[in-house]
Amino acid sequence: MAEVDSDLWSVPLIALNMTVRKKLGLHLNPVHTVAADWMSVADSMGFTFLEIKNYEGLRDPTRTLLEDWQARTKEATVGRLLSILSELERKDIVEDLRPLIDEDVRRYRELLKRSAEAPLQVPEVDSCLPRTSEKSGLTTKDDPEGAPETFDAFICYCQSDFGFVHEMIRELEQTDHSLKLCVFDRDVLPGSCVWTITSELIEKRCKRMVVVISDEYLESDECDFQTKFALSLSPGAQSKRLIPVIYKPMTKPFPSILRFLTVCDYTRPCTQAWFWTRLAKALSLP
Structure with missing residues (x-):
């Protein structure tokens, strides 16, 4: 089994860009009777049999697997992924993708370095919310040489x-x-300021914002900032920019600043069958 550089164990999986993820899919998506495929990798990552079965109908199970893995555990690192591939005797994948992986890791570390070297204070301070001048390098799929990644919500x-x-x-x-x-x-x-990134994404990268309302949401400073910022971009909800969603019963009052917006309610059994279709339609509007 090939050794994995020790410094790669501290690099989170989000460092890997789309090119590497697509190539991993080309190697792992086809189901093999001899070589280890995406299902073997999922098992080594700790996914259950039922979870793996649910991935089988996807066109690119490897991509979804990587995204879910990095969302559920801090152990989702570049070093751990390479170790799993080596343990499953897929040295061919490691050798094929290692130059691309090393380049992604280099870019990721460069982003962290630039963020660390950025000044903590600026000469001029005003009442406006912070804005980032960066057009790329904020999200996992940003291409530094292309257009910034955008989202539906x-x-x-x-x-x-x-x-x-x-x-x-x-x-x-x-x-x-x-x-x-x-x-x-x-x-x-x-590696960058949470408030700066959040305002950039909500205002410039995302067409809309879905607010998941719960008792815990009402206690969150981050959710409060995000909601108020989105509302400031669309006074009176004229552009249908913000969509509140309730998915479980609440014991606390619904937030007053959202009372004039139409709510997508998942808690009502009589309308639950239409919930996802209604939400998807609202997010698909121009």
Whole structure:
């Protein structure tokens, strides 16, 4: 088994860009009777039999597998992925992709270095929300030499509601709806100011914002900022920019600043069958 450089064990999987992920899919998506495929990799990553069976109907199970893995554990690193491929005797994949992986890791570290070297204070301070001048390098699929990555919707949620966000990803991205969601924990590269990145994404990269409302949401400073910022971009909800979603019963009052918006309610059994279709249609509007 080939050794994996020790420094790669600390590099999160989000460092790998789309080119590497697509090539991994070309190697692993075809089901083999001899060589290890994506199902063997999923098993080594700790996914259950039922989870793996649910991936079988996808056109690119490897891509979804990598995205879900990096969202569920801190152990999803470049070093761990290379170790799994080596343990499964897929040295051919490691040798084929290693130059591309090394380049992605180099770019990722360069982004972290630039963020660390950025000044903590600036000479001029005003009351405006911060804006980033960077056009790329914010999200996992940004191409530094191309246009910035854009999304159909930014998902505003608190950590305790992440299970429902996973369901949202399955229903809106991995079905015929084929929408593209911006999920902060999955899509945003670490190392930059949270507020700066968030405002850039909501205002310039995402057409709309879905707000997952819950009791825990009401206690979240980040969710409060994101909601108020999105509302400031569309006074009176004239552009249908913000869509509130309730997915479980609440014990606290619904947020007053959203009371004038039409809610997509998942808790009502009589309308639950139409929930995802209505939400997908709203996010698909120009």
